[in-house]
Amino acid sequence: MEKVIIVEGLSDKKRVKNIISEPIEIICTNGTISLTRMDELIEELDGKDLYILVDADASGEKLRKQFKREFPLARHIYIDRTYKEVATAPYAHLASILLRANININSEFLKKG
Numbered sequence: 001m002e003k004v005i006i007v008e009g010l011s012d013k014k015r016v017k018n019i020i021s022e023p024i025e026i027i028c029t030n031g032t033i034s035l036t037r038m039d040e041l042i043e044e045l046d047g048k049d050l051y052i053l054v055d056a057d058a059s060g061e062k063l064r065k066q067f068k069r070e071f072p073l074a075r076h077i078y079i080d081r082t083y084k085e086v087a088t089a090p091y092a093h094l095a096s097i098l099l100r101a102n103i104n105i106n107s108e109f110l111k112k113g
Helices: 010-019 034-042 058-070 091-099
Strands: 003-007 026-028 047-052 075-077
Touching: 010 026, 010 091, 026 075, 034 058, 047 058, 058 075
Parallel strands: 003 026, 003 047, 047 075
Antiparallel strands: none
C-alpha cells in the first residue's frame, strides 16, 4: 500500500524527506487547509496508508483534529512537545518516531542530533 505523510510546511517536508528511505509522498498543508483542499485530499488519498505529522502547537492540533475527523484510519505521529515544530526537531528524534510508525529511515539519522 502506498504511504503518504501529511506535514504542515515546506521546511517540515524537506526535513522528513531527508530522513526517510522509502518512496513516500509528502503533502504540505501550509499550516491550514480549506474545505475544497480537504475534499480533494479525501479523493486523492483513498486507499492509501496515511500518516499525519504536524507541529506540537495550537495550529498543529487544529489540523490534527480535522484529519482525525476526515481520515479516522490515519496514523498520527507525534513529536515531543519540547521541540514544538517538526522543522526544528532533532533528526534523531524524528528518525526514531518515524521508525516506530513503521516508516523506513536512513539509519545514519538515528545517530545525528
